[in-house]
Amino acid sequence: MDNFYTKTKCDCCGGSLDSCRIMSMYSNECFCMKCKSEEMKKSDYEDAVKKDSEEHVGKQKFR
Numbered sequence: 123m124d125n126f127y128t129k130t131k132c133d134c135c136g137g138s139l140d141s142c143r144i145m146s147m148y149s150n151e152c153f154c155m156k157c158k159s160e161e162m163k164k165s166d167y168e169d170a171v172k173k174d175s176e177e178h179v180g181k182q183k184f185r
């Protein structure tokens with residue numbers, strides 16, 4: 123996630139991230155708005171969001 127804000131191109135389609143950049147819920151990839159909305163259409167997207175937040179909570183506990 124370190125280079126999230128320095129990326130200039132979408133990891134999915136290679137498009138410009140000038141207007142908007144969004145982190146993938148499935149990986150540390152950085153998506154443009156278009157690819158993110160495609161990702162959100164996936165049937166298991168809600169599960170991925172839930173899993174992601176649970177992982178963050180778990181990490182904080184061990185600090």
Ligand SMILES: [Zn+2]
Nearest residue numbers: 132135154157
């Ligand atoms: Zn894209």
